[in-house]
């Protein structure tokens with residue numbers, strides 16, 4: 001997929017315990033940067049992103065505080081056991097046009113964790129569709145308002 005940001009970090013698989021490095025985790029977010037090419041970012045790197053870029057790339061669950069921590073949930077997969085799972089990405093805004101990628105770590109996908117995020121991967125919608133059940137229903141509740149607004153046919157905000 002073009003113009004994605006790849007997060008090169010070390011993640012621990014929540015299923016088999018493997019230590020997964022750099023691009024092996026497949027941890028990336030499409031559409032976060034307007035660049036026509038993929039970017040690789042490592043912990044503490046700056047990325048050229050503006051606040052408006054985050055709701056373009058992710059579902060917006062809550063607005064981050066000005067200058068505060070920005071938390072996003074993104075999907076990754078273990079190359080050893082193939083378990084599809086989730087990572088919490090942490091950013092901090094440095095100025096009007098830059099964010100610093102602070103770190104990423106594996107998290108369990110629960111409604112409580114989702115509620116704590118500002119942004120969530122677009123892949124979450126497919127996950128919930130593929131995993132019907134009470135837990136997915138609770139995730140759906142957290143995302144309900146976001147999905148309704150994104151599916152209502154309202155005009156998309158253009159840059």
Ligand SMILES: [Zn+2]
Pocket residue numbers: 013014015016017018078079080081082083
């Ligand atoms: Zn694994």
